[in-house]
Amino acid sequence: MASASDPVKDLAEEPVDHRFKGLPPDAQVDGLTVGQLAAQRRDLHAGGFTTPVLTLDADALEHNLAALGTYAARHDLAFAPHGKTCMSPQLFRRQLDHGAWGITAAVPHQARVYRAFGIQRIFLANELVDPAALRWVAGELAADPGFRFVCYVDSVRGVQLMDRALQGAGARVDVVVELGAGEGARTGARTDDDCRAVADAVAGTTTLRLVGMGGYEAEVPEADPARVHAYLRRLTALAVEFDKAGRFAADLEEIVVSAGGSAWFDAVADVFAELPELSRPVLKLLRSGAYVSHDHGWYTRLTPFNRHPEEGGLRPAFRLWTQVVSRPSPTQAFVNAGKRDIAYDLGLPEAELVRDPLTGEERPATGIRVVKLSDQHAWLETGSAEDVQVGDWVALGMSHPCTIFEKWPLIPVVEADGTVTDYVRTFF
Numbered sequence: 074m075a076s077a078s079d080p081v082k083d084l085a086e087e088p089v090d091h092r093f094k095g096l097p098p099d100a101q102v103d104g105l106t107v108g109q110l111a112a113q114r115r116d117l118h119a120g121g122f123t124t125p126v127l128t129l130d131a132d133a134l135e136h137n138l139a140a141l142g143t144y145a146a147r148h149d150l151a152f153a154p155h156g157k158t159c160m161s162p163q164l165f166r167r168q169l170d171h172g173a174w175g176i177t178a179a180v181p182h183q184a185r186v187y188r189a190f191g192i193q194r195i196f197l198a199n200e201l202v203d204p205a206a207l208r209w210v211a212g213e214l215a216a217d218p219g220f221r222f223v224c225y226v227d228s229v230r231g232v233q234l235m236d237r238a239l240q241g242a243g244a245r246v247d248v249v250v251e252l253g254a255g256e257g258a259r260t261g262a263r264t265d266d267d268c269r270a271v272a273d274a275v276a277g278t279t280t281l282r283l284v285g286m287g288g289y290e291a292e293v294p295e296a297d298p299a300r301v302h303a304y305l306r307r308l309t310a311l312a313v314e315f316d317k318a319g320r321f322a323a324d325l326e327e328i329v330v331s332a333g334g335s336a337w338f339d340a341v342a343d344v345f346a347e348l349p350e351l352s353r354p355v356l357k358l359l360r361s362g363a364y365v366s367h368d369h370g371w372y373t374r375l376t377p378f379n380r381h382p383e384e385g386g387l388r389p390a391f392r393l394w395t396q397v398v399s400r401p402s403p404t405q406a407f408v409n410a411g412k413r414d415i416a417y418d419l420g421l422p423e424a425e426l427v428r429d430p431l432t433g434e435e436r437p438a439t440g441i442r443v444v445k446l447s448d449q450h451a452w453l454e455t456g457s458a459e460d461v462q463v464g465d466w467v468a469l470g471m472s473h474p475c476t477i478f479e480k481w482p483l484i485p486v487v488e489a490d491g492t493v494t495d496y497v498r499t500f501f
Contacts, residue, residue, distance in 0.1 A: 155362030369470025
């Protein structure tokens with residue numbers, strides 16, 4: 074009997090075509106698949122790639138995957154990295170290979186992508202009240218006894234809507250009460266009494282099962298270490314209280330306590346380590362996602378490894394290679410990538426390197442600054458006429474992995490010597 078197809082490995086069978094930016098045009102002419110192109114191990118700069126082209130540094134990517142896997146294990150945390158960052162089944166698999174418990178989602182579409190690629194544990198960090206999506210979840214649970222799904226609830230009304238949608242669906246959905254991070258923050262029940270009311274509403278259903286508490290500490294207003302720790306201690310105190318009061322479902326094997334973005338996972342580790350023994354084992358679930366690629370600005374400044382360098386560190390893995398297409402004055406140049414290609418919601422990109430296409434020489438992008446973006450151009454301010462020339466390749470570093478990944482459906486993975494050895498597929 075033939076073995077079952079592996080949907081992640083099957084991505085290598087996709088044809089190289091017009092859907093994918095920056096790939097060599099001759100690869101489409103020759104009818105190559107993504108796997109065949111990877112096997113050719115082309116050079117990024119001499120192998121026919123066109124600009125702009127986004128790349129992932131192979132060494133930095135592996136370093137980051139290992140860094141958070143090691144951190145979670147060291148601090149006795151289960152890890153469900155937020156998949157919305159990359160929406161890449163290949164990277165999900167590598168995260169799981171580095172010890173992840175499962176993958177976090179934000180919306181039903183993401184969960185459907187995960188299931189299509191075999192993800193067996195999904196934490197959906199939102200209250201899910203869409204009837205069609207809930208019935209899909211129930212169908213997945215009923216069809217696959219090995220599938221685990223957990224989502225937030227943060228209101229009595231939400232519990233009522235979920236219960237109504239799930240009547241007769243044939244499966245119970247596991248939920249955690251989301252504690253809001255404070256007035257003016259994002260989602261979540263605002264007070265402890267609100268959390269108790271939501272928990273009681275869940276207990277009144279036959280379609281939902283209360284399995285724990287969850288939240289997101291980065292939404293704490295005016296977040297600093299003291300405020301973030303205080304919020305997380307409220308979260309764990311409610312978990313202890315609910316356990317003593319018998320509010321968690323009686324048939325649980327473990328109680329879920331979950332938090333953690335990419336800016337305060339050290340605080341999560343601190344507070345979750347303080348949890349006393351409960352009536353059942355506790356799944357301490359961290360959900361950081363941006364670490365996988367890190368970035369050149371926002372998360373470089375925010376990462377907890379800045380506060381705890383002895384614990385490790387992350388490396389920016391992205392580089393967007395652009396090309397100078399106009400040099401109208403000694404102080405102004407334009408490259409051929411703009412808002413359609415560049416993440417800009419957390420700041421303008423930074424010029425990192427300049428590469429001479431004639432000699433292959435690379436040098437730091439000293440004196441070059443991105444000052445504005447158009448749809449298909451980045452405006453560069455230069456210090457002198459010699460800083461860049463028409464035809465030069467300019468590498469840009471960007472902030473915010475989530476909005477970098479989403480603009481590129483297929484991303485070359487590049488070794489230190491410029492060899493492209495793999496391609497990461499995304500599904501946004």
